[in-house]
Amino acid sequence: MNNFTKLLFACFCLSGVFLFGCKEEFDEYYARPEGLEGPVYQVLSDSVRFRGNFDHYLALVDRAGYKQTLSSAGYWTVFAPNDEAFEQYFEENGLSGIDDISDEKAYEIVTYSLVYNAYSMRDLGYYQTGPGNDTLSSSFRRKTAYYKGVYKDNVYGEELDVVDANRNGVATYSISDNNNKYIPYYVQHYLDRMELTAEDIEGFYDRPYTGAQVANANVVESNVSAENGYIHTVDRVIEPMPNIADYLKDKPEYSLFKSILEMEFRSRDNNTAVNYDATTYPELTERFAPVYDLAGPVYVKSYTGTYAFAPNNENFLSGGNIAQSDSWTLFAPTNEALQKFLDEVLLEYYGELANVPDPILFDFVNMHMWQTALWPSRFPLMTNLLNEEARFDPEADIEERKVLSNGLFYGTNQVQQGNFFFTVYSRPYLDPNYSIMLELLNSYRFTVSDPGQNFAMLLMSNQQLNDAGFVYDPGARDVWTYNGSASQAYERLIRMLELSIIKLGSPDELQDISGSGIVETLGGEYIRYENGQFFASGNVESGELIDVNEDETYEAINGRDFYTEGLVSYTEKVLAEIIMETPQFAKFAEYLEHSSIYNASTLQIEGVSPGQFFTVLVPSDEAIEAAVAAGTLPADPMTGDAAEREAITAFLKYHFVPRNTIVPDGKKIVSDNGEEFSTLLASLEGEIKKVVIDNSANGFQAPYTMTVTDLNGNVANVNIPESNVLASYAVLHQIDRVLESN
Template sequence: MFTSIKRVILLVLVGSFILSGCQKDKFDEYYGRPDSLADPIYQQLVAKGNFTTLLKLIDKAAYADILSKAGYWTLFAPNDAAFQVFFQENGITNAEAVTKEMAEKIVKYALVYNAFRTDRISDYQSNIGWIPNQAYKRRTAYYDGFYKEMVNGVETVVFSSNRNNSAVGGTPYYVDGDNNNKYVPYFHQNFVTAAGLSAIDYNYFFPNEPYTGFNFIGGNVKTADIIAENGIIHEVTKVTLPLPNLDQYLAGKPQYSLFKSILDKYLVTYQVNELATRRYQILTGKTDKVYIKVYNAGLAFSPNNENFVKTTDNDGQSDGYSMFVPTNTVLQNFINTKILEHYTSLDALPQYILVDLINSHLWANTVWPTKFASALNLLEEEVRFNRTNDIVDGQILSNGLFYGTNKVQESNTFFSVYSRPYLNPNYTLMTRALNEEYKRIINNIDIKFTLFMMSDQLLRAKGFDYDPIRVEWVYTSPATGVRVAGALARARIQRILYTHIVATPNNELNNIATTTGFIRTGDRDIPGEYIKWNNNKVVAAGNEDVGTVVNITGFDNTSNGRVYYTDNLLEYSERGIGLKLAALANTIPPGQTISPFKRFFDYLNNSPLYTRATGVINGVLLGTSHTLLVPDNNAIAAAITAGLLPASTTPTTGIDVEKVSAFIRYHILVRRTVAADGNQDITSSETLHKNINDEVVTVRINNQINNLSFSGQNNNRTATVINASSNNLADRTLIHLVNNYLDYR
């Protein structure tokens, strides 16, 4: 009985083993590693036979296990011939002489996250999917991590910024968990073609290495797309240690030490970070605090940030940074002759000047050698270097391109008329006002301007100042003591400032010391007010109101025009234009017995359109542009004969009063200030007059230099400006004497 039971148990066990063996065979058949699957990266390298040195370094770096398992890598694998050249260049006898630290650098920098065949190597992995032919680098397994640096004389544990520090939107300078991995660059033909580049762009950095269509830094890809179970291998002919980033390269080149010292002293801070500190202490068991090396938030980018903008995880594949750095001698000369013209030292400079100086040499994108003309920096300026004559050092680095230069960037900020107030501590208020509105207009070296300088002393004497606590302009009337702040004060100083800016494409004001004339201020596209000059004396309408002049005391020439230093401000008028006309009507020219403006003014003075106390003409608003055409006395007489005006300047009937009003209104142009300067391409203008259908009535304009005329809507009469008695300044208005009347009928 017992024997029979054992026999049954044995049969069951044998059956179970047979059944489980069958099931395992089925499991292995379905889930097992296919025989056709390529070996992992490590085994592939062994099988190829020409990567023996790389394999030794992989073993030394403790990466053999990683590369023998499942994963998703791209390995740019230097062959044995590449290592032979590397050892000779670096005085290394063989693989055994390579330190573990160097082995880790070589292996980890050759190892790229994710597997990329050549059909994807030039594509950018965006957050919306693959974008063809927009990538030229990939993130590697290598990163610098924590390092020691002397900070204020103390050895300090430091970690680099892994973001661009920005005050805009509160962008952080450090994100915990991001190792700031370095990128490795390569040149594939698909990217080169799509970017409009050529072999010139590659050979500019690697002149001794032929461009093949798929180059890896200073070598080429000999065999591409070696398929492995855990990734892709590209055999390369160059051994590469991790490339330095822009911050590291700059630190290692004494010929650029002045540029670096400006960054280090004025635009870098070290900020203790609790998250980085905790991570460091866990990893090392040490108690040191960790400081993040942070670049000023006003800079275009942080040179120690290995990532790009990081708006998406992989944007570093498609773009990087560019830095153009003048050598010490060149930069020192520029600082001495330009930057410190009105300051005693760099310590005395406002920080914004140093930020602009550095930013003028930084581009937050990859500026390839053949693309200098199309790349714009943070100051919206193209690269103003000649790639053949002005560049003394060109490097592809882990986070961008570096160019050493034998000149400074001829930045608008330091070479235009804007630079004169900007670099002078006596003109801080003018600089602030320019920055709010008009910097972009005058800070363009391709357009010529004349700038009349407004010193802090003059502005404060006129009642202007800036309150840094309340962050607003203030104005206190010197005459009344009434104080206004904010928008009202700002509007006043901006209007005065614009009167001190003149577009002069043909250097129209360069002979101001020996000539006489008038000119419209402001930009060509934004009309300003007219000013007049006479042998180094300049006036605006407000100066004429109070009987003052602005004397020219000196000048400087810049790349886009001239600045004049003055002893007074050009002020705008706040009086109704009728008061100016009244003054003209009461001024009798030499050799005459009556003012040529008198008869017209007499009609105005008695018209219901006019308020005598203020000089305001109904419909003519202060601060708006007008042109007033005043028919001389003979023309007024002709208008009376034609029945357009009553004989009496004090009409009593409603019809005659309306005749006078219509006549006056038709001789006032609205929203335009027209002078005989030939600068305004206009052929007609609205007038203040409207017909019985309440429609605006216009006049035609023929504007040539020193020959300005107007004709009525039916072209039935033409009135020509009498230059000797015209161009009289009023509130955003010119008053012209004309030799005829205009017929509105």
């Protein structure tokens, strides 16, 4: 051996000694710390604390193929049923033991007991809203390892391989989301944050709420640490819960509601509620075909995005962590309750469901859907997409209640009393003979269908509108026309519509229209009724008053709908013309006609713009004669004296009240002493001269009277029989004295 070889040999020996010493140091540094718990599987199977208490659960873990998973690194929350829970499960399901549980059922039980990420019971009370925000949140659900996957579904007589939608709407499926099911649990933090009571939870289960509950199981031991997560022992076996769509499918007592939800009475091509799509996501077929040994494509079953949610979507809204804090809610009426509603309401004009327009069916479904977990104590607090609270009595109207994998389910013995179906909006909404009026109501539907506001509507039928020269053709270039012209056609109709919607103080205010009265309409203008007939300013002008078919009047929860023999119309005359043509205003008209504020060629009055609301207070002829005799008003309306003409101008302007229409109905003015209103008259310094109007001078009760007090404290009484003269955006009243402004 030469010297070089000896050197190499010595170096090799020294390096071996060095490496051996390093390995000892490495093992010592990275050795498992003493006292560290083992993985979940080992904690449940080998520890002195739990050995022999989870034999059934561990047997299922083995058969489900999760032994390695729970024996390895990871991050899990495990809701582990103990052996006593399984013994109870065997008895309840007629099983002799663990061997009677199929491998498929074993997989379901195990994967549904596993929640992604490790949470203590305290942490389960919060959902992950971001750093520092958890304390503001509350949670009652977590995503599990279980998902339904591909299943067989009979679709119009054809058996398809289907996966459920994991987002709301059509063509929104997320390829990266398996639509995993969520498991519900209840800790006190959630109840406190949501202001819920124990009764809210107990109503869904057959046991008292203990403060720590997972589905229908109590947590008997919590926060057991393991190397790869937390273990919480539960006293019942928890099977995966169906989602809302699956629960409906398996409950024949709700089959009629399901048929509407999924439009089973439509052909597949005409079904706008449910869609089966195998072309948009070919990756699904590639992924699942070898797993399930499929011969054909995989279809995504989705529901229209018009619905508040897809009842087969396990996620909440767009998915993400917010699904930990909230879920869907569905109220499903029983077949008997729903059939009664169909017979009495929905099918009154259609005969059968196949004839009902899709938008009405969508609204019907949506009035039973909530985009939140609606616990019984919160029925009055949260609204659906149609802005309705849940109108069910939790004790009298709820037949059953279930917490399902994607939301709360209530079986009910009545239909939600939806705004669109039970208010004054319902008649044009449901009756196809009033479809034009319904189209015009689009911008007003949430107003007139609000049960908190009261209205009467004078219904305008398609035939009446067509006979009046109006045509609605949504496929035409000019959708709205009047006597063949599109100019102002829609605007005319909207004004007529607003004149046809009467504001009421109570639903029964117009129960009797055999007398006389004046009422405000939705647009702020007034119309009148007398001896069972309605009329607006245009009806007065034409002499065509509107007869009411009182036997057909529909009484809604917020008013009534009148079926009529005509349409309301408005005058196109300006305010000056109305004054000039009204006999009881003759002397006032004479002063106006010869004044400096009136333009005879344009018929305009200074300060009065078309479309502006006005109340005109017109002194009677006798009142004007008395003012002339008293020297407060020039005797000659055509005087050439500048001072007298200025006095006439002041006299006229002080009797015009702009921006308001006030009538003797006890409304608008809430003060016992009346309210101040500005007039058209102003001083040289720009100070607006005002009057005080009291339209309930004899108290807030019929018959109403009305007084006007001027700046000198003089009180003028409105002569009711000669008042309430209707004009375009104005009402004119006769008063018994001239108002004085100085």
